[in-house]
Amino acid sequence: MGGLLDGEALERSSVVANCVMNRERGLSGSNGYGRELGIDVLEFLRGRVREGRRVRWLDLCCGSGRALFEASHRIGDAVEIVGMDLVGFFAGPSRPPGLRLITASVVDWVPEGLFDLVTCVHGLHYVGDRLGVLSRAASWLADDGLFVGNFDVDGVRLADGAPAGRRLVSALRASGLDYDARRRRVSCRGRREVTLPYRYLGSDDRAGPNYTGQSAVNSHYVHEP
Known part of the structure; x- marks a missing residue:
């Protein structure tokens, strides 16, 4: 399929640069991390702190980082919070x-080291090789860590433009990832090496x-079983 953008060109795209998905998103409420991810981030982190361990949270495509500021103020330095974003218009x-x-x-x-929690709220909709990012995340x-993010299977297309569909969902699940089709969420419990049969x-x-x-952005792959 012609006219596809490589990673560098995609990152210069106005669709990606103008993304406002996480600019004002907080931890809770109708537009918060809890609703979007289906977990109470603070309670998850506090549970790890109560176990007396060093706790780390990584938020990919964090936007302004408003939710991370909120979490850090509420939970203190018992948790190391790392936010990463392409644009870098951070709050505060x-x-x-x-x-x-x-x-x-x-x-x-x-990143340096491993994390108890890795999240990505709607950021994957604007990533080129999003299957590669899932594998990396x-x-x-950590061995008992959790990754959860919003993921739309319809945004993954084959070379001819057709949706990757059920075959991709099967490949995700076979690799140890869980996909909730109704809520459009992907998750993983525990560190693993994920290899998916797709070439970007x-x-x-x-x-x-x-x-x-x-x-949003559609990502195109060749299926290579």
């Missing part, structure tokens, strides 16, 4: 000691709105 003039915000691309950034988990070709930033109502 100063940061709590337990919060670190990084401007980078999720497709090639490599699963490898960043490029992305289309002219896909139009997805189920969120916001313009």
Whole structure:
């Protein structure tokens, strides 16, 4: 399929650069992390703290980081919180000691150490090789860590533009990832090496709105069983 964008061109796309998905999103409420991810982030982290362990949370495509500031103020430095975003328009003039915000691309950034929790709220809709990011995120988990993010299977297309569909869902589940089709969430419990039978070709930033109502990106792959 012609006209696909590579990673560098996609990151310059107005669809990606103008993404407002997480600019004002907080931890709770109708537009909060809890509703979007189906977990109470603070309670999850506090549960780990009560176990007397060093706790780390990584939020990919964190937008302004508003939810991370909120979490850091409420939970203190018992949890190390790392937020990563391509644009880097982060909230607040100063940061709590337990919060670190990084401007980078999720497709090639490599974190230091492992995490109890890795999240991605709607960010995958704007990533080129999103299957590659899923594989990488699963490898960043602690042995009993949790990854959860919004993921729309319809945004993954084959070379001819057809949706990857049920075959992709089967491949995700076979690799140890769980996909909730109704809520459009992907998750993984425990660190694992994920290998999916797809080779990335490029992305289309002219896909139009997805189920969120916001313009998104379609990622194209060749299925290689």
